[in-house]
Amino acid sequence: MVQVLHPSDQKKGNIAAVEFEGSHYGAGVSFFVGHLTEGQGPGMHTHPYPETCVVLAGQVAMSVDDKEVVASAGDILVIEPGTPHGFRAIGEVRLDMVCIHASERFVIDWADE
Numbered sequence: 001m002v003q004v005l006h007p008s009d010q011k012k013g014n015i016a017a018v019e020f021e022g023s024h025y026g027a028g029v030s031f032f033v034g035h036l037t038e039g040q041g042p043g044m045h046t047h048p049y050p051e052t053c054v055v056l057a058g059q060v061a062m063s064v065d066d067k068e069v070v071a072s073a074g075d076i077l078v079i080e081p082g083t084p085h086g087f088r089a090i091g092e093v094r095l096d097m098v099c100i101h102a103s104e105r106f107v108i109d110w111a112d113e
Helices: none
Strands: 018-020 030-036 051-057 059-064 067-072 076-079 085-090 095-101
Antiparallel strands (some): 018 030
């Protein structure tokens, strides 16, 4: 069986162009698709599962623990479970990035809550 979610069926998030939770479709993963301009991105947070981000275009500055990592188009970032992280788009080129959560549901613990 296959399920097709056309753009009109896809959920949008606060900063996500697409916010997909796999539990609704029998998928074992969830993901965000972001199209972010300079300065946009989520604050510090953690997940109880790994997160893998694929940078498709632009650049991202990711704060991980107490370090900042810069990644560009073609780079893949893998964040271990429980690792505090946040990111923001940098540069003039729009950041296009897919962040894959190894969970059928999003579990996000925000640092400022």
